[in-house]
Amino acid sequence: MLEPLELQVFPSCYSCISWSDDGEIAVASGEYVHVLTPKPSSGRERNGVGSGTVWHRTRFRANVFTVTEWPIMLPQPRDQFSVGVEQSMSTVVAVAWSPPGLVKHKRSVLAVLTSNQVLSIYAYVGRSGKWTRIAIVNKALEIYFGEGPHNDYPKTRRSSIRALAWTAPLKIPVRGQLNPGPASRWGIPLLAVTTDANDVAFLKFHTLGIHQPSSGSLPCEIVSTVSLHDSGAYDRFVQPNSLFASALASEARMLSLESGPWLYQSQQGEGQWSAVLNVAGIQGTKLKLVRLSAGIELRTADFENEPNFNLSFHAEEHTAAFIGRMCDFQLTGPIGWTTKVDSGTISIAVGAVAALVSVDLPERAYNGEDSEDTGTHPHLYPLLDSSWYGIEQAGVGHYERISGMTITIDPESDEPVLHFGTVGGYAAIKPLGQSLESKGPSQAPWKSQIEDIRERFDIDRDLGGLAVSRVWGIASNQGLVAVAVTLHPGDMVEYRTAAEDRLTVVFYDTNGQTAPTERIPFLRGSSDAAPEFLAERRDIVLRHILRTGDGVKRTLSPKVLYAAACCAIVQPHSAELLSNARKALESLAEIKGVDLTDEIAKCSVAGSTIDAKQAEALDAIGGDIFEKCGVCGAGIAWDSTEEAQCANGHIFVRCNLTFLAIQEPGISKFCSQCDSEYLDEDLVGLSSGSSIQQSCRSLSDVFDTCIYCNGKFRP
Structure with missing residues (x-):
């Protein structure tokens, strides 16, 4: 069975863990990113395997930049310069794996955002066994916003990145092809980023039609942008039109970015398709949605490596009725999207202060076709402690923010299930896709594993039952859930040196209590390849x-x-x-x-x-x-x-x-x-x-x- 994995690191951000479709786990820890790669199943025993023999552990330093990658910037005007960013140690503040298919052998790349607001793309370079930076996303923003007049915000703010999210791959429809191309099997993933000027930009990487070398750069370009400005980001919680409200509004940034699924529609013309996707983010305490429309035109390629399709993109702010109702809550993030096949309903869950907010959207509202009242009303679920019998204890609530969130599919009901945890150690699950009138979150099944580890920590240090656990991130892959947890004394000021840093990754299988080693995904191919393609x-x-x-x-x-x-x-x-x-x-x-x-x-x-x-x-x-x-x-x-x-x-x-x-x-x-x-x-x-x-x-x-x-x- 897959045992808990202990790392001698301390996380540097919330949502510090990310799990790729290739089975690799990335953990953000200060100046470094630790990558856990599963060993091939043929090289290990099935029974009695410890965690040390299941994973290859590597790390790379993410805060080392050349002058070309991150030029030296002299002091600038107040509205353009940030001492905190320029003087920071460039620690890792976000990690996210891309969908597979961007580099050689159709593997995933890792997006790493550091505190200097520089977003780097890393890839595993062939036989050298090294993780190498192959792209700086900020360069594409500098080129794009430097081409035309943009006088409302300085260029440096438009090229500084605050948050990121990979979109689901855009699959190109197949038209009478014996062997579908990579764009149809793997799709085209886009990268959504938010800038320091509250711009939302979508980037596409140039990988189709060429064979990626084992090393080198990964070129990208911006396909569409939209600017989001809201002077009332905190109006509900501070005195409107006050100096304090104006100061808060000027500093409100788009954070906690997350992408929803693609919805496809066939157009009137032959070979004409359209797709719609929504990206959600938190600006201040408000929910903001950006709708990205993609036009797909199938055509005949003149050359062998030329794509047989044309793409066009357009991004705009999504103003639906349910978004206004979400403003009644003090949202903090993170955000989770999910949909059930053929259900016609898409669910979004957002973390709030001491609560979880969820809403079910019909496809018409998601597409933006129905901007009127769609009858969708958000529901608030307080984060309350429960006994082992599921009886809520009144007055015992959690006011810490939700620090990790992921969605799995229940194997019995085939319904999406939301797993989330807080900095205070609260761990819960909430079925989505059902009626929102159902009961609130229930205790997560992986909470018992965390309690066992916490009790051992408490006994070893004689803390008298006052040890606490903190959840720093949750990730999932093909029914397996990984939870990043740290342990602390709860009745004293904690003093800890770097040698005492510990982060425990707990694994849980939605089909059982612990995850078997043979179920670890490792470099699997496209799961939705056509059956006739492999028959x-x-x-x-x-x-x-x-x-x-x-x-x-x-x-x-x-x-x-x-x-x-x-x-x-x-x-x-x-x-x-x-x-x-x-x-x-x-x-x-x-x-x-x-x-x-x-x-x-x-x-x-x-x-x-x-x-x-x-x-x-x-x-x-x-x-x-x-x-x-x-x-x-x-x-x-x-x-x-x-x-x-x-x-x-x-x-x-x-x-x-x-x-x-x-x-x-x-x-x-x-x-x-x-x-x-x-x-x-x-x-x-x-x-x-x-x-x-x-x-x-x-x-x-x-x-x-x-x-x-x-x-x-x-x-």
Whole structure:
């Protein structure tokens, strides 16, 4: 079972923990970000495994910047300069994993916001095993707001970032494609940020249509912005029109940003789609919503790596009736969105002072189609302690802010469930998607694990039952919940050195009391890939290669095309594949001027074998399409689709994508789940030539996960 994990760190912010779809956990701790990467399940035992053998632990320092990344700024006018930001230690104040698909092997990147209001994007750089900064988001803001006249706010405030949130991936509809592109399988994630001038900007990263290198920069651009200004951010809680109210209004910033789901609609024209998404934030004590509309136009690409769609974005402030009702509460954040498939209702939950506020929205209100009274009324749930029998104890409330929030799906009712905790150790869950008239939050099932740890801490230090626990963040992934907790004495002033810093991460499985190690997600592929995309496995790859190579226009190396045709002959396949193999071989024989009579004849009999070529054929014109042993120079026969053996007995493993023999060490990548071996498109060109490398990249763009188990690749 997955035991609690203890780290010798102390969190530097609320919501200090983030869990990626790849299974990696990031924890914000002062100047560092600690990354916990699960080990492959094949390398550990199933029973009796301690937490120390389940995770790889790494860390990187996030507050080291070059002058180019963060230029030195001399003292500026009062409205533009912030001594606190410039003189800060640039500690980490927010971490968030992106949806998968932005960098090599379709992995996630990590967004790290530091207290100097600089947002960095980090990625794991290949075989070096290092986390490297690959983008500074503030640069895109500087370029965007520096192009035109923006006199209402200084440029430095518009390029300083206060909060961030990754949106759900925007999935491009599939239109008659055998193999959907990355934009349809993985989607296009956007990054929403708020600036010090209360601007909300949406950024898109340029990753589609190109193969990401193992290192380098990740370019991004702003696709839409909107400015939110509200002079009455605190009017309900201070004297309106007073000097104090004016001072508060000038300092109100957009914080606690969170993105809702995409809603898709088909338009009148053929290949025309639209999608709507809302991003919520807290400005002062008020809830603000920004609606982002995306227009999708499907088209025919002129080039191989060119996207087959056009995108347009437009952001505007969402002014719905329910937002005004939310202003009756003193909101503090964080924010959680959830929706149930085919329910037609979207729920939003917001943390408030000593309470949780929740409201259910119909899709018309979410889309902004119905700005009138939609009948949606927020409900307030006080944070009250409960006994083990669920009886609320009157007068025992929690006034600390909610410090962590996440949403899971209940396996029995298939309803979304909100998990949240406070700085004071209050831990509760609240089912969403049900009638808001139901009872308030109930005690979280993972609270008992925290109590066990707190009691051990109390006994070890003889605190007489006065030890307290504090929740600093909650994250979830595929039914598993991770809670970051610290322990403190409750009856004295705490003195703690850096050597005594401790942060405990508690894991809980929504299907049981503790999380089993075999359920830890690790580099999984796209979970919503079309079933037909993975049904035929190897046949799909062969069909793609042979169809791509068929005809005069050929985008793959002739050597790869010949290997695919031989694979179709050796292993029994459908008549369609054998027919495509015959056409490909006939085309190769005509273009390369090589004798392929034996291979063409065997296209009529499935399951045949192909003998190794003699030295004369290997050295003749066009003989470069045949495989040659790199050890002895002999020809390699075709009698298996998994192994390759030369005439002198040297055996090699075949790539599962190009079907070529892997004859050198260190040029392979492996599936993280089934350990299937593939040629690494960035390394194969060192010895095999640029044409083989280009073919590997072209095929890897289409088949970016394992063709057998849909797992992600690792070096």
